[in-house]
Amino acid sequence: MNGAPFLRRLIALIRKESRQMLRDRSNLLVGLLLPMGLILLFGYGLSFDVTDAPVAMVLEDNSAVAREAVSGIEGSPYMVPVRVGTMAEAEAMLRSGKVDAIVRVPVDFARRQGQGDARVQLILNGLDTTMATSLEAYVNGAIGTVVQRRMDRGGVVGAGVGNVVLVQRIWFNEAGDSTWYLVPGLVVLIMTLVGAFLTSMLIAREWERGTLEALFVTPVRPLELVLAKIAPYLVVGLIDLAMCIVAARVLFNVPIRGSLLVILAASLLYLIVSLLMGLFISGITRNQFAASQMALLVSFMPALMLSGFVFDLRNVPLVVRIVSQLVPATHFVGVVKTLFLAGTDWAMVLRNGAIMLGYSLVLLTLTWRTLRKRLD
Amino acid sequence: MIDAPPSVVIEGLRKTFSGPDGKPFDAVAGISLSIRPGTLTAFVGPDGAGKTTLMRMMAGLLRPDGGKLSVLGIDLLVDPQSVQNRISYMPQRFGLYEDLSVQENLDLYADLHGVPPAVRAERFSRLLAMTDLASFTQRPAGKLSGGMKQKLGLACTLVRVPDLLLLDEPSVGVDPLSRRDLWRIIEQLIEAEGLSVIASTAYMDEAQRCDQVFVLNRGALLAEGTPAALTARADGLTYVVTPDADVPARDLQARLIDAPGLVVDAVPSGGQVRFIRQPACDDARLKELLHGCDAQPREAELEDAFMLLLHEHEGPAREASVPPPLAAGRADGPIPGDDGAPVILVRDLVRRFGDFTAVANTSFDVRRGEIFGLLGPNGAGKTTTFRMLCGLLPASSGELRVAGVNLRTARAAARARIGYVAQKFSLYSNLTVRENLDFFGGAYGLRGKRRQDRVREIIRQFDLDPSAPSGNLPLGYKQRLAMAAGLLHEPEILFLDEPTSGIDPLARRAFWRTITALSQAGVTIVVTTHFMEEAEYCDRVAIQDAGRLLALGTPREVRARSGTAAGHMNEAFIAIVEQARAAEGHARVAA
């Protein structure tokens, strides 16, 4: 008796929600076109990696020794040296953003080198610390290589003492390519966007337009309303997910080292969490403007800022780290990056999966309650 | 039948809300009643009577704060879902999904109610035929006219035969034709399917059709009984008076209604004035008030009884809230600034939307100081005409002069000379009365001291509370505020779009009293309305349908033109529109 009417009503409601979604093109713009744009942007447009940074070279000491010392910069794939005559000129260029750093070899370089106390000055633009920090490492590296080479040839102070050299290996992302971590992170961003932002208006809109009153006085059950509202956006989310995975693999050559099936399952789970989050917000605010603001504030911003997607959680103060653990996206970011780049770490998948499942059950109950058929 | 258990039993039912001022008030204050099954029952009462709250409680949407409530023998406090499975409910504002088509809306509700496909085809075709929506099944609900939406809402609630049908003011904002159709559908269903119906309404002619009527006011039940039994309460108090030949009926009506000690209520009708005298009124003083005109007794109607009950219950408190007539009313003499030229001139006005002609070749004039009524069914083109007159919509062709300014070339200049009161309350509801008036004063170019003076003056005239948030005002006061905003800049012409839609009879009387005073002060009034009896207040009316102008003239001329025997304006209107539609049909058949 109970099963068949439930399904029939659910299907009727899903049909209704799907039609409404499809009739307003702006839904599809945000649901499908924006994710596509983001994928391309993240894949091609954005990169944290420093390449071809212009660096002003001021060789006040133009001796062969001095030129040799900074020769590594010329060979570096990260920097493009620009020879500048005077320090004043170089400073002007740094100020106007024409170069990102100045490498200055002082007049007494060769003399002091003889004394084993040679100095090279590096001036960075602190406006962009990311760039500055990277350049510092590259310049150090470039000069270090030269010194190393010279020591290998022998005849320099300190030879024969024995030194430590680093053999560096970056796991999961050998090339250190930021696209590799941005693109999996994008899955999180898009799932949150489609889930929370688009659905945040669904219940609020019905309240604002007064469509719920008549709907309530029918045999319809609150759970059916919740499930029906989720369904069409779940499909949109899955299409986005497929786009992300295909783009990651085909366009950006990001490896998928874990099980594809597990990636899909985890994403589905997170998608449900964020859909329910959006619906819940919609149900409690009953106002589209407030709902969309709140959705941005409690789901989208934390997913961007606190999930470890862009900013490493290891760097943040303890309080922020504790808050970040409350954000569902944090648990998904951990899983999805590992699944893409490292492999299927079952312990992590199960732990984070359980947390997300917990969230979805709690949110389902809460959303259900916001739709209990009452006007007061 | 007599032995069947009641469909609704209410005992000491109470519902309390917190008011706009933060204080709690009883929307429903201890009502007890029971309703027999298989009957058509009406709840009547002014705004704030508690009709909607009662309906919502019966539908299980609001939880009572006290008392007992059972519907179809089921206690609503225990099991609202079982009740909701068996009843159908049409809220005041039926929330159609405007982006879904007519058919899709119907399908949704049929699916939710579990109407089997076999039954469905027959049921749909019947509902669509009854509602005249058969040719619009693919149209999005949002693109239907107000009357069609309401009919579709009714169709959606009637996709299956419920054990009880609840209708909350089904005919608000619906024109007389659609209103008649709506009730025909309901009556057909009662006859064919033995439906039990409970409807709330502000129209007495609708209550008249019911088996049982409950009169509510301020959450209390004032009276109950059959329409005949209720009407009997007004027996012997109802009269009709014919004014002197050169006096408009509305002037006499205004004089009568301004004497609440003697007269309970007065309305113009068919060139005469129908009124109810106070039971304890002094005959000599009444005669004096009538200026010697002869008052004939007439048969009491349900509306008379209703007005009487309300006045008894409200006492003098309500009287005080009627706005005082505007200052400096013009009693006699020429209208200020009248040079005889029409203040609105419309020649061959046409408006097309794509290949649809909303207004076809319409011509009319409005003279200075006239009250001009624009009547027509929903979707007749009257809103389009109205919007063109106000400069909200450019005309496709034709000539349009308002206050001597050509609207096609100097819209902004014309707008400074007109006032506009929109159909729905359309001031800023989160601003206070004063803030709204300050803004509109500023927008109309009033500055500094002059604006302060005008705002103060208009607040006084309309008896408004300057610091009240306008969104929380009762409907009648919202109406006043909207008028006040439209009159701040002392316009020559005031446009009112269905100003009385959804407003109870008491507030309507007060509203028209203000209008007649304005007209006496020389303001030209253009008004649209669905209440045909209100056309009686107009000097001239125009009836539009399907974009064409069907009739133009004084109410008396229009009634004569309809060919119906004197009667109400309502019947005249329906007759004119139907004759025109029939002629159109013939022409199409002939072609």
Next chain:
Amino acid sequence: MERLVASLAQILALCRKEIIALLKDPANRVILAAPIMIQSMLFGYAATFDLKHVPYAVLDQSRSAASTAFLARLDGTGVFEREATLASPGQIAEVIEDGKVLLAISIPADFATRLAAGREAPLQVILDGRNSTTAGAAAGYVAAVTMAFNKARGAASPITVERRAWFNPNLDSRWQIMPAMIATLSMLQTLLLAALSIAREREQGTFDQLLVTPLTPLQILVGKAVPAIMVGVMQSTLVLLVVRFWFQIPMAGSPWLLYLGLLGFTGASVGIGMSISALSLNMQQAMLHTFLVIMPLTLLSGLLTPVRNMPDVLRIATYANPLRFGVDLVRRVYLEGAGLGDVVFDFLPMVAVAGVTLPLAAWLFRNRLA
């Protein structure tokens, strides 16, 4: 002249109404202030690329004085925190995969003997590359420690690189991010406010009432744009106060120039918002369209990733992005103390955007409202 005054008075009435309507509702005041404050705190504390804690694991197969000395130096930095001491190479995968450590250092058994023999002693560093920025920074730290270690042993680089960072001596990434937030954070709501301004009136039915007044479309546009700009500048002020007094980032430039820049930036944002408003049929569409626009504007602003790293097509497209120049201008005035002459090229694109979008919105009003 009289007509101009009259016209301005009408606009003023509209501005006043807009502001009262906006600020009257306590919920609105919260919506306008709270998210901004929360976000500036969030960005201040959470948005950092600086590594302050590097948890690491060590596999010391040498167990020598040399390896102990090296590790002591590492621990002495205060940045590296030893989370695990491993017994076999097989354990490395485990600690890195579950994210417990950012890097593992593997010291081979012959480490001390090679050093003693005056040869190169390779030291393996295994980094978790799931976040390549963090990994890169951590690698830099290890390299610096190694260099210092070598130098102390008298072995390494005779060349010292002396670093000086302009405008941000400690290269604190908060200094990079927070001043930029003065422009960025106010943008979302300013844009949204402008985008909703007409859509809301349309949805609530008040628009007709506005249109029957003698206000012209241009007056309506200005009357709605000015309050939105004011709100934007006010929100920027809130962030500015947080940046200056809570996070104590010293301000080098002139507040006047900063505000002039913010005015230009907010004007451009509002112009975009008003154009969205004229194109949207209802509030929902206005919100969705705003979001559709704001995502690329933020991502392509150079806020997170340098504009220079973008492909040419996108880089050219960023000239239409007021946020790019707003961020640049605010950063340079705030941290660098740039003068008007220095930032004039930031003004031009913003003024151009405002100059195109505001008239466009007015044109759209006139032609879509008819």
